[in-house]
Every structure is written in C-alpha cells, then in structure tokens.
Amino acid sequence: MLGTQYMNQRATQLWEIGKLLQLDDAYWVRCNPDLGHLLEDYPPECADRDQTLSYLAAYHFDELCSILPPLTDEGWEELKQSKMLTIQAIYAQLQSTLREYHQNGRTLEGVKKFLIMPTEEKRQTIHQQTDTDQQYLLFAFFMMPPAVSVACIAKEFGAAFWELWDEIGGQIPESPHLYTSEPCPPVEPFPTQISGRKSE
DSSP states (O other): OTTOOOOOGGGGOHHHHHHHHHTSTTHHHHHOOOGGGGGGGSOGGGSOHHHHHHHHHHHOHHHHHHHSOOOOHHHHHHHHHHTOOOHHHHHHHHHHHHHHHHHTTOOHHHHHHHHTSOHHHHHHHHHHOOOHHHHHHHHHHHHSOHHHHHHHHHHHHTOOHHHHHHHHGGGSOOOOOSOOOOOOOOOOOOOOOOOOOOOO
16 A cells, blocks of 8 residues: 555454454354454465464364374374474373373362463473473473463363453463464555546
C-alpha cells in the first residue's frame, strides 16, 4: 500500500489473535472460528511455529497430538544417534514425564511451581537436580512454548486450560525459539488512483 512494501506478518500470529478473541467470552461459543485459514495465504515457512503450536494447544489439542504423535522406540533410537533435538521429541518427553510425575503422586500445584520458575533458576535446577523426572520436566518446560506446556498439564490433571492460563500464563518465562519463520511476502499494493467521470 502506497509503496510501503507492507508485510502482514501479524496474520500468522495465531496465538496472539486467539488470546484477543478469547477476551470476548461468548465469541468462541458463538462463532467457533478456525484461525488456521489465515495461514493459507502465506508460504509454510512464513508461519510462526511457536504461535501455531500454542494456538493448537489452546483450541485444537487433539489436532496438536496428531501433528506431534508419540515417538516409536525406533524413532527415539534414530534421534539418539543423530543427536538432534526436535519439537516432537520435546513434546513426547513432556507428556510422558507429566504422566509419570502424576502417577508418582505429585500434584498440580507442584507442576505449576516448576512451570513459572524463572529461566535462570530453571537452568541451575536442571543441572543440580538428581530426580530424573523433575530434570526432564524442567527441561521440557524450558524448551516448549508456554501455552503447550499449560495444555499438557491441563490434560494430565483434568484442569481447564483457560482457567489455568489466566492463573499462571503471565508468570511463565518465554521459551527459546528453536525455529525462526521467514518474513511474509509484501502485501499486493492497492491502486491509489480513483477513476471517475467529470460532472456534467
């Protein structure tokens, strides 16, 4: 528009858009929109991965689980040999560790304390911790987008995602971005000339 080479990168920020729409309590009940269509106008590499995962975690958790299915024993072995760290591996680690943590009698309150722990304290505790479950949990919380961690906790402990997010979402440190999206292509400029007829 007007030669500015405007790029509508905000349209790929599905989680930020979702949070704004959530402020209208009745909106999702009334419209139940699928924001995924906003990404259809852009190349896949322009989509913000963390924003997309966070949006899916909050609104379409089953779809997130289908995108990041559990790793097979063979898949784990391949990862070990390649020494690669993937989002699928971190997600699988988070879910399995949360399950074991819960089965061992640990509580939701304890998990929340780990999640909101400041980043530097998380780093130090990971290195100092002798409890393997807690180490894995802290590492997954450190690496995973906060909304995904909250969704997994809500699922495991039978809590409501938005109630949990409203309680602690603002206290959770941001996770490092393992993937950087490409800039969106410039928006097609609109013509600025208005045609018309002279008045007679």
